[in-house]
Amino acid sequence: xxxxxxxxxxxxxxxxxxxxxxxxxxxxxxxxxxxxxxxxxxxxxxxxxxxxxxxxxxxxxxxxxxxxxxxxxxxxxxxxxxxxxxxxxxxxxxxxxxxxxxxxxxxxxxxxxxxxxxxxxxxxxxxxxxxxxxxxxxxxxxxxxxxxxxxxxxxxxxxxxxxxxxxxxxxxxxxxxxxxxxxxxxxxxxxxxxxxxxxxxxxxxxxxxxxxxxxxxxxxxxxxxxxxxxxxxxxxxxxxxxxxxxxxxxxxxxxxxxxxxxxxxxxxxxxxxxxxxxxxxxxxxxxxxxxxxxxxxxxxxxxxxxxxx
Numbered sequence: 001x002x003x004x005x006x007x008x009x010x011x012x013x014x015x016x017x018x019x020x021x022x023x024x025x026x027x028x029x030x031x032x033x034x035x036x037x038x039x040x041x042x043x044x045x046x047x048x049x050x051x052x053x054x055x056x057x058x059x060x061x062x063x064x065x066x067x068x069x070x071x072x073x074x075x076x077x078x079x080x081x082x083x084x085x086x087x088x089x090x091x092x093x094x095x096x097x098x099x100x101x102x103x104x105x106x107x108x109x110x111x112x113x114x115x116x117x118x119x120x121x122x123x124x125x126x127x128x129x130x131x132x133x134x135x136x137x138x139x140x141x142x143x144x145x146x147x148x149x150x151x152x153x154x155x156x157x158x159x160x161x162x163x164x165x166x167x168x169x170x171x172x173x174x175x176x177x178x179x180x181x182x183x184x185x186x187x188x189x190x191x192x193x194x195x196x197x198x199x200x201x202x203x204x205x206x207x208x209x210x211x212x213x214x215x216x217x218x219x220x221x222x223x224x225x226x227x228x229x230x231x232x233x234x235x236x237x238x239x240x241x242x243x244x245x246x247x248x249x250x251x252x253x254x255x256x257x258x259x260x261x262x263x264x265x266x267x268x269x270x271x272x273x274x275x276x277x278x279x280x281x282x283x284x285x286x287x288x289x290x291x292x293x294x295x296x297x298x299x300x301x302x303x304x305x306x307x308x309x
Contacts, residue, residue, distance in 0.1 A: 002028040007065070009101070010075030011048075012039040014177045015115065015169070015213060019073060020048065020300075022214050028266075031069060033061075033076075041227045056092060058100035068108035074101055075115045079142035081180070081204040082269055087141065094145035096151040111163035111224045113217055116150045118170040118206065118236070118276050119143035127240075130277035132168070132232050137191045140271055140284050154230050163228050165220040170236040170278045173212030173246075173298065186247055187306045190256040197265035199272070201244030206236045209298035212291045213270035219287050236278025249296055255304040264275055 006023055010016045011032040023030050031049040034040060040050065052056050056076075078084060078093035098114055105112045120143050122135040136151075137143030150166045157164030173183050182198075189196035216235045223231075238260055244263060251258045284290050293301070 001028075001071075001218050001225070003029070004070040005029045005031070005067075007033065007069045007072045008075065009032045009033045009073070009097070010077065010115070013075060014174075015172060015178055015210065015288065016075045017041060018210050018214050019075065020044065020218060022218065024048070027174070029222075032135065033064075034183065048088055051281065056097045058096075059102055061104060063113050065104065066269060068110060071111055071225075072105055072110060072112040073115075073203055073217065073221070074098055074112060074245075077115070077117070077146065079145065081178075084256055085141055089246065090145045094142075095152060099147045099156055102153045102156045102160070102164065105164075105235040106160035108164045109163075111221065111226060112153070112157065113165045113167065113220050114150060115217075116166050116168040116232075117143070117146050118167055118234075118278060119271070120147040120150065120170060121276065123273045124275065125276075127275060128193070129236070129277050130234065130237050131279045132234055132282055142271065150232070163224045164230045165224045166232040167216060167220055167235050168228075168278070169213060170206035170208050170234065170276070172208050172210055172213050174302045175309070176210070178185075182243065182246065183250065183302060184306060186250045187303055188250060190254050190260055191307065193257070193260065195260050195262045195265075196247075197248055197262045199243065199266055199268050200264045201242055201247060203243045203268070203272055204240045204275045204277065205242055205243065206239065207246060207295055207298070208235060208237055208291060208294040209301075212293055215292075216283065216287070216289050219289055224286055231286065233283040233287065234278040234280055235283065235289075236280045238278065239295070239297055240275070240277045240278050246295070246299070249299045250303060253296075253300050254307075
């Protein structure tokens, strides 16, 4: 993408940090909307315009966002952590906020790239890769709210002629994930030669390395700028790997004793699905994107970065 004025929400999160670093490296002028500057990397403070915000309503955003931007990367979400289930907050952040941002983009003549999630899809009845037209979640709060937010934002963009791309991200992994997530928990425990409590590990997911995800986002923005309109794409590899495979690959990358992997020591989470693998065909066809980093290579890179930290 050409250097531009960019607004990023969710910049303090795992994916957001990687995105902002890449945007800065390419000379973009980045504004970050965050609840507190203390949650952001210290190295950004003289390179990024930080707007502290605790009112994410459309009215609140209008008071803060005076200067228009060219692109909005909307990554903010509520409910990623299983214990975050405040319904009012979920509606405000996952449904109302993307709608408000699209309306602002329409006024500014800006475009928007929104991060969705594979949790938007209903658990499939077979083992075919999920496409963008697969049935959406209706029974779980996080997935349903994210699906509703993406649909609403897309509809508003379509009606207002705003350029919009929704990227449903599958299981993103890499250095910088929150400590409670699988990869950093494994690395921390195995580095100490401690037994790591894991579920049975039978869940089959589509793991996508963080660098490939950031590349997809930037290409989506360029496509949005050049082609206009709206589109929804899966960011997936189409390759199925179990959580057990993932954990064993981390142990291998660390030369750790695989007996330290405590499979079955904890129960599956309520929202865990047995099989969620995406089809990248539409993204490959329309954007020319395909994953460049396989699971073993990605785990090796992530483990090396985490062990250096």
